[in-house]
Amino acid sequence: MRVLVAVASRHGGTQEIGSVIADALREAGHDVDEREPADVALIDPYGAVVLGSAVYNGRWLPDARELAQRAATPLSRRPVWLFSSGLATLPASASNSPIEMRDLTERLAARGHRKFAGRLDRSVLSFAERTIIAAARGRDGDYRDLDAVRAWGDEIAAELGPVLGQPETGIGTLGRDGGHI
Numbered sequence: 637m638r639v640l641v642a643v644a645s646r647h648g649g650t651q652e653i654g655s656v657i658a659d660a661l662r663e664a665g666h667d668v669d670e671r672e673p674a675d676v677a678l679i680d681p682y683g684a685v686v687l688g689s690a691v692y693n694g695r696w697l698p699d700a701r702e703l704a705q706r707a708a709t710p711l712s713r714r715p716v717w718l719f720s721s722g723l724a725t726l727p728a729s730a731s732n733s734p735i736e737m738r739d740l741t742e743r744l745a746a747r748g749h750r751k752f753a754g755r756l757d758r759s760v761l762s763f764a765e766r767t768i769i770a771a772a773r774g775r776d777g778d779y780r781d782l783d784a785v786r787a788w789g790d791e792i793a794a795e796l797g798p799v800l801g802q803p804e805t806g807i808g809t810l811g812r813d814g815g816h817i
């Protein structure tokens with residue numbers, strides 16, 4: 637199946653999470669396109685979509701929100717998984733904007749929304765970003781659990797089922813509520 641992995645990322649950490657998911661799907665035999673949300677013109681060629689974003693100031697990045705909005709109808713007609721990446725330890729973040737995400741998950745009839753810890757490297761931040769991070773007392777570090785990301789990619793592959801011509805894995809499919817909301 638042709639699968640789209642569209643990820644909005646400012647400093648690359650979330651994009652790498654998307655690539656781990658894309659690799660898991662490729663290894664399961666899928667034909668995967670990795671794109672930035674702004675570069676996605678059409679959803680029609682894809683049988684399934686994974687859409688993710690870094691969280692900044694409690695929200696998804698604008699490009700990811702914009703794709704979810706402009707392609708809401710085609711996205712809701714195929715299997716969709718959402719993920720967010722942020723620093724749960726940031727006091728100012730409170731969360732990955734759960735109301736917005738619950739609404740998006742419902743609107744797109746997404747099979748799940750998964751949150752992954754992110755990465756913070758102050759040396760690559762703009763002055764404005766550094767000011768926000770200093771106020772929030774965010775600590776530098778790579779908190780990403782790429783094994784957990786990989787496992788989630790494998791779960792998505794299992795839910796999509798075997799690709800024609802690929803050997804059966806014997807892994808059962810997950811129910812609609814198999815993802816984390």
Ligand SMILES: Cc1cc2nc3c(=O)[nH]c(=O)nc-3n(C[C@H](O)[C@H](O)[C@H](O)COP(=O)(O)O)c2cc1C
Nearest residue numbers: 645646647648649650690693694722723729754755
């Ligand atoms: C200015 C700024 C604001 C941030 N705001 C949040 C936030 O509200 N919630 C959160 O969970 N993480 C927040 N983060 C952490 C980022 O989501 C995290 O560093 C993420 O891994 C960045 O992904 P990227 O490398 O793909 O841009 C913030 C980081 C910065 C620099």
